[in-house]
Amino acid sequence: MVNSGLRERKRAQTRQRISDCATRLFERDGFENVTLAQVAQAADVSVKTVTNYFGAKEDLFFDAEPAILEALVDVLRHRAAKSPTAVLRPLILDGPLLTAPSPWAGVDTHSWNAMRAWTQCEHDSPTLRTRRAAILQSWSGPLATASGSAPWAALMVGALMLRHDLLQQGLLGGATPTDVERQLKAAVGQALDALERGFENA
Numbered sequence: 663m664v665n666s667g668l669r670e671r672k673r674a675q676t677r678q679r680i681s682d683c684a685t686r687l688f689e690r691d692g693f694e695n696v697t698l699a700q701v702a703q704a705a706d707v708s709v710k711t712v713t714n715y716f717g718a719k720e721d722l723f724f725d726a727e728p729a730i731l732e733a734l735v736d737v738l739r740h741r742a743a744k745s746p747t748a749v750l751r752p753l754i755l756d757g758p759l760l761t762a763p764s765p766w767a768g769v770d771t772h773s774w775n776a777m778r779a780w781t782q783c784e785h786d787s788p789t790l791r792t793r794r795a796a797i798l799q800s801w802s803g804p805l806a807t808a809s810g811s812a813p814w815a816a817l818m819v820g821a822l823m824l825r826h827d828l829l830q831q832g833l834l835g836g837a838t839p840t841d842v843e844r845q846l847k848a849a850v851g852q853a854l855d856a857l858e859r860g861f862e863n864a
Contacts, residue, residue: 677715680705684722689779693723693787720793723784727797731804733761738808746809747858750818754825754854755847758839766843774839781833798823814861821853 683704687696698719702709716722734750741749757764758777784790798819806815828849832842 676705676707676711680707680712680715681722681725685780688723688783693719693783693790720789723790724793724797730760731801734801735804735808738805745858745861746811746814746818747854747861751854754822755851758829758842760822760825766839769839774833778833781830785830785834794826795823798826811861814857817857817860821850821857824853825850 680701684696684701687700687704696719698709698712701719701722702712705712712722716725734753737749737753738746753761757766758769758774764773784794801822802812802815802819805818806812809815809818825846828846829842831837832845837845
């Protein structure tokens with residue numbers, strides 16, 4: 663049991679090291695210009711090790727997305743008497759990162775600039791923009807299962823796409839966290855209000 667736990671910790675550490683090295687390379691050189699061999703060299707592992715943890719280069723960039731979806735689904739499954747929209751609203755509106763415990767008021771210049779660099783990397787890559795859209799669309803099925811409503815899930819994915827677009831535009835346009843918070847809460851909040859009204863008797 664002890665050896666098993668140690669192996670899991672080492673695997674987690676290796677995975678995180680690969681992800682961190684990839685992040686630095688993507689931000690410095692751009693996603694399209696970085697190879698898996700360069701990531702492997704920076705992380706001091708083989709290319710095979712990289713692909714064992716991450717099936718494709720895009721998976722390195724979108725490393726956090728499966729955990730985000732899992733968190734959204736988990737909240738929906740344990741929502742008790744709350745509506746699906748109501749239970750997801752704070753996760754969507756109360757901070758720049760979905761499901762992360764980082765409220766808008768706590769965003770400092772360093773973290774905002776880091777988000778801007780990451781967003782710029784995604785924006786500059788046709789591959790990543792296409793993958794982002796595919797990821798968000800793929801969330802419709804799990805959200806439908808967890809909420810019990812396919813129409814609601816499809817519209818919620820639309821609200822999440824709107825949220826992503828507004829956050830990206832604000833970051834790349836040089837807006838402050840306060841400005842983006844205000845715009846996002848107004849527009850995405852309106853979409854969530856419409857969802858709440860449309861499915862109040864569902």
